Amino acid sequence: MLMHTDRIGVTASSEASQQGRPAVQLDGVTKRFGDSIALHEVWLKIQPSEFMTLLGPSGCGKTTLLNLVAGFLEADSGEIFIEGALVTETPAHQREIGIVFQNYALFPHMSVANNIAYGLKTRGIDRKEIARRVDDALALVKLGGFGDRKPRQLSGGQQQRVALARALVIKPKVLLLDEPFSALDKNLRGSMQVELKQIQRELGVTTIFVTHDQGEALSMSDRIAVMSAGRIRQIAAPGDVYRRPADRFVASFVGNVNVLTGCLVERRGEVATVSVGDMRLEVPAAPLAQAAIGDVVDVFIRPEHLAVMSGSTPGSLRGTVSTQVFQGDHIDLYIDVAGVAREPVLLRAPGIAALSSCPVGTEVRLMVRSDDVVAFSPGASE
Amino acid sequence: MTKRPFLGWFVSPAGLVALGLTAAMAAVFQFSMRAYIPGSLEVGGFTLQNFAAMLRPLYALAFWNTILLCFETAAFTLILAYPLAYALVRTRSSAVRSFILITAVTPLFLGEVVRTYSWMIVLGNNGFLNTLLVKLGLVERPVQMMFTAGGVIAALVHVTMPIMVIMLAAGLSHIDRNCEKAAESLGAGPIRVFLTVTLPLSMPGIIAGFSTAFAWTFSAFATPQLIGGGRVSTVSTLIYQLGFSSFNFPFAASLSIIGLALSLAVIALLKQAARPLERLASAT
Amino acid sequence: MKRSPAVIALRWSGRVLVAAILLFVLLPGIVVAVTAFNDRAILAFPPQAWSLRWFGRAFSYSDFGRGFWNGLTVTLWASSIALVVGASFAIAIHRYTFVLKSVLEGILLSPLIIPHYTIGLGVLILASQTGTGRGFPLVILTHVLLVLPFVMRSTFISLENLDSRLELAASSLGATPGRILLTVTIPLLLPGLLSGWLFAAILSFNEFTATLFVSSQATQTLPVAMYNYVREFADPTLAALSVIYIAVTALLLSFANAFLGLEKILNVDAH
Numbered sequence: 001m002l003m004h005t006d007r008i009g010v011t012a013s014s015e016a017s018q019q020g021r022p023a024v025q026l027d028g029v030t031k032r033f034g035d036s037i038a039l040h041e042v043w044l045k046i047q048p049s050e051f052m053t054l055l056g057p058s059g060c061g062k063t064t065l066l067n068l069v070a071g072f073l074e075a076d077s078g079e080i081f082i083e084g085a086l087v088t089e090t091p092a093h094q095r096e097i098g099i100v101f102q103n104y105a106l107f108p109h110m111s112v113a114n115n116i117a118y119g120l121k122t123r124g125i126d127r128k129e130i131a132r133r134v135d136d137a138l139a140l141v142k143l144g145g146f147g148d149r150k151p152r153q154l155s156g157g158q159q160q161r162v163a164l165a166r167a168l169v170i171k172p173k174v175l176l177l178d179e180p181f182s183a184l185d186k187n188l189r190g191s192m193q194v195e196l197k198q199i200q201r202e203l204g205v206t207t208i209f210v211t212h213d214q215g216e217a218l219s220m221s222d223r224i225a226v227m228s229a230g231r232i233r234q235i236a237a238p239g240d241v242y243r244r245p246a247d248r249f250v251a252s253f254v255g256n257v258n259v260l261t262g263c264l265v266e267r268r269g270e271v272a273t274v275s276v277g278d279m280r281l282e283v284p285a286a287p288l289a290q291a292a293i294g295d296v297v298d299v300f301i302r303p304e305h306l307a308v309m310s311g312s313t314p315g316s317l318r319g320t321v322s323t324q325v326f327q328g329d330h331i332d333l334y335i336d337v338a339g340v341a342r343e344p345v346l347l348r349a350p351g352i353a354a355l356s357s358c359p360v361g362t363e364v365r366l367m368v369r370s371d372d373v374v375a376f377s378p379g380a381s382e
Numbered sequence: 383m384t385k386r387p388f389l390g391w392f393v394s395p396a397g398l399v400a401l402g403l404t405a406a407m408a409a410v411f412q413f414s415m416r417a418y419i420p421g422s423l424e425v426g427g428f429t430l431q432n433f434a435a436m437l438r439p440l441y442a443l444a445f446w447n448t449i450l451l452c453f454e455t456a457a458f459t460l461i462l463a464y465p466l467a468y469a470l471v472r473t474r475s476s477a478v479r480s481f482i483l484i485t486a487v488t489p490l491f492l493g494e495v496v497r498t499y500s501w502m503i504v505l506g507n508n509g510f511l512n513t514l515l516v517k518l519g520l521v522e523r524p525v526q527m528m529f530t531a532g533g534v535i536a537a538l539v540h541v542t543m544p545i546m547v548i549m550l551a552a553g554l555s556h557i558d559r560n561c562e563k564a565a566e567s568l569g570a571g572p573i574r575v576f577l578t579v580t581l582p583l584s585m586p587g588i589i590a591g592f593s594t595a596f597a598w599t600f601s602a603f604a605t606p607q608l609i610g611g612g613r614v615s616t617v618s619t620l621i622y623q624l625g626f627s628s629f630n631f632p633f634a635a636s637l638s639i640i641g642l643a644l645s646l647a648v649i650a651l652l653k654q655a656a657r658p659l660e661r662l663a664s665a666t
Numbered sequence: 667m668k669r670s671p672a673v674i675a676l677r678w679s680g681r682v683l684v685a686a687i688l689l690f691v692l693l694p695g696i697v698v699a700v701t702a703f704n705d706r707a708i709l710a711f712p713p714q715a716w717s718l719r720w721f722g723r724a725f726s727y728s729d730f731g732r733g734f735w736n737g738l739t740v741t742l743w744a745s746s747i748a749l750v751v752g753a754s755f756a757i758a759i760h761r762y763t764f765v766l767k768s769v770l771e772g773i774l775l776s777p778l779i780i781p782h783y784t785i786g787l788g789v790l791i792l793a794s795q796t797g798t799g800r801g802f803p804l805v806i807l808t809h810v811l812l813v814l815p816f817v818m819r820s821t822f823i824s825l826e827n828l829d830s831r832l833e834l835a836a837s838s839l840g841a842t843p844g845r846i847l848l849t850v851t852i853p854l855l856l857p858g859l860l861s862g863w864l865f866a867a868i869l870s871f872n873e874f875t876a877t878l879f880v881s882s883q884a885t886q887t888l889p890v891a892m893y894n895y896v897r898e899f900a901d902p903t904l905a906a907l908s909v910i911y912i913a914v915t916a917l918l919l920s921f922a923n924a925f926l927g928l929e930k931i932l933n934v935d936a937h
Binding site: 091 | 670673
Binding site: 386387388389391392393395399403404405407409410412413462465466469480481483484485486487488489491492493494495496497500501502503504509510540543571572573597600602603604608617618621622625631635641642646649 | 680691751787
């Protein structure tokens with residue numbers, strides 16, 4: 001199912017989260033900085049215990065949105081609700097949110113334990129209880145015994161965990177994370193992502209996660225809100241965002257994709273047929289509602305959905321291998337397909353057989369091996 | 383190619399200058415241990431009498447007064463400069479920022495004499511403050527402000543403000559704003575955020591500013607001389623008096639040495655006392 | 667808007683506080699400015715009648731004129747010498763290790779802590795012992811000693827911000843160390859060098875205490891001339907001179923702020 005409007009509430013595919021009131025709700029929130037508009041009437045509902053990722057390139061407004069929910073910025077128009085209560089006018093320190101920054105922002109002049117205890121002290125909790133909860137929090141992030149250390153004595157990953165513990169120990173209504181792992185190296189990032197997801201599931205805390213890394217978004221989220229230029233393009237579960245992107249932007253931003261030139265051949269209810277060279281493909285009809293039969297359309301095919309065929313197969317594309325790139329567990333083949341693609345088509349060949357079977361210059365035939373192909377009219381909303 | 387091209391060219395001129403400075407300081411050292419021959423610029427043989435003379439209450443008091451003066455000036459300057467520095471760094475209006483910057487920094491470039499002179503007009507018996515107080519009916523006769531320690535401190539604070547504002551602002555501008563946001567998100571209101579996060583993290587700037595203010599004030603001459611008018615005795619005014627009224631250079635030299643030693647000792651003590659404070663704010 | 671009354675009260679009291687302190691800083695300047703236009707010859711406030719005659723006297727009093735030119739001479743020599751000596755030494759400190767490095771650095775930075783009257787006294791004693799007269803070279807030397815630390819610091823900061831890879835790139839392209847220095851290093855350091863020079867020049871022109879010790883009637887700079895005037899006369903001429911001083915300085919600084927970014931020079935970049 002494709003979602004296609006600015007005013008998106010809940011997608012049909014995530015009906016599981018339709019119980020009761022949303023944990024976070026934004027109604028028509030707009031934010032301007034001087035002359036430029038950072039957020040354009042954003043409508044968003046996040047369900048309790050949901051892991052929602054705001055995904056988009058820099059400048060798309062995702063961090064602005066996060067800051068608005070946190071209370072560090074004031075909206076120019078619209079309303080913000082947390083657990084049903086109107087918080088648009090509430091200052092940040094009364095919103096009961098926990099936030100983890102990209103640069104950790106641990107208090108350098110306090111020990112790890114005091115960092116974590118900070119939010120409990122502001123709530124006037126007694127010392128024994130604070131000590132107990134700090135220990136629990138440290139255990140949760142697997143840093144038991146680190147209480148007396150200073151932030152500068154910890155590694156990046158450890159500091160990030162302290163930041164997480166500090167945000168969680170106050171039992172926030174919403175947990176906000178602003179690109180928390182982008183400063184970590186790849187392996188550490190992977191393990192932190194897994195840990196965060198486990199903790200989030202265990203505690204059931206509503207989470208808003210901001211990132212520009214679509215791999216991160218796909219792996220961790222219950223739902224992803226893909227944003228660009230101050231608007232939400234699509235809100236859906238990762239699978240839907242990947243397989244049924246709502247528009248060109250989402251299709252090209254999330255994952256790799258090849259854009260091939262095709263032609264609208266037929267339309268039958270919810271399904272349309274397009275031709276790409278000799279190939280015939282079925283795509284969702286909704287994005288092509290404005291197109292007429294015979295119009296040129298752009299067909300988006302993911303690299304892993306293409307396969308090299310042996311011999312000549314009817315309804316396949318003919319091309320020449322221009323580059324091979326060894327990627328360890330698979331080979332990336334770049335294939336020039338005349339008349340249909342301006343750039344070489346990327347194809348993923350599992351294993352290493354392709355190294356020998358498809359050297360540069362070989363003539364090959366391509367077929368599409370999937371139902372997850374989408375097409376959009378050229379020049380449609382970017 | 384050598385690893386240190388032009389080393390000689392870069393270092394020798396500086397070396398010469400350093401030599402000059404060392405020679406000048408050595409001259410002071412040497413003179414401090416010579417006998418004074420009244421009425422002449424010649425000096426006699428070596429003696430420690432100058433240092434002995436300093437234990438006399440008159441001079442010991444001058445040292446004590448000076449150190450007290452410096453502390454008070456530095457403290458008041460800190461209190462007044464901090465809000466300015468904070469506003470300078472945190473304001474979102476560039477007009478306000480430029481205004482504060484120019485206003486705070488201009489006095490730095492005016493020189494001691496202009497600044498001290500303007501305070502003479504403010505503090506004089508017929509000056510601005512007294513005229514205002516009498517007109518408003520708050521006092522019957524002019525309050526004596528010139529030639530008092532209070533007047534000297536007021537002027538010295540004014541003179542020291544620019545450098546303190548600059549150092550505090552430099553320290554404040556390097557604070558990670560995300561730490562303050564984190565504190566806010568954890569439930570701390572604006573005052574709590576300031577007291578538990580901003581203030582501790584601005585400690586390096588505070589310490590640097592306080593020590594610099596102390597050292598600068600110790601070096602001040604025109605202000606205590608003109609506003610103190612001989613009745614507020616500091617090390618600097620004493621030295622000038624001895625050097626240019628009685629031409630007792632040896633004694634002036636010995637005063638300089640002890641004064642320098644004292645101020646260095648106090649600054650070293652300040653740095654020691656400040657070390658735990660500074661560790662508070664050291665970032666990763 | 668965060669309409670909590672407590673926050674609003676806090677914000678406004680903060681603004682009032684800052685305004686009050688700014689008033690304190692501006693007060694002497696305003697008072698001096700008003701006094702300068704006083705018609706009468708006494709340092710009284712407020713003026714009864716207005717006149718520009720003190721400005722005329724400020725310009726015509728010969729000691730001031732001579733003091734101005736003396737000061738300019740000393741300043742230009744001293745800050746330029748300090749620039750060359752200080753900048754090259756700063757480069758050496760930043761990049762090389764050598765014998766006596768920290769000793770030399772410590773000595774040359776010491777005028778930041780040593781009172782100016784001590785340095786003035788020392789130079790004076792040294793001059794009398796070596797038979798050097800109290801001419802311009804002596805005053806210039808003193809000023810070089812006093813402003814050198816600022817040039818060194820300013821250059822050092824610029825060096826820290828300089829990307830050394832640019833020089834490495836030049837070297838890889840075949841440039842000799844001398845050529846690199848002239849065509850890459852110095853041009854990139856120029857803003858820092860310029861602001862260091864400017865800072866040194868302004869401090870030198872206004873320097874009073876040490877100059878009082880080492881200058882003579884013939885070499886006295888403007889601040890010394892002004893000091894002598896105050897001790898003799900009690901009229902508002904000096905107020906008029908101060909007004910000119912303040913106006914010119916504020917103007918110069920406004921330019922510096924607009925073109926060079928005063929905040930950057932003073933290392934006070936607000937984020």
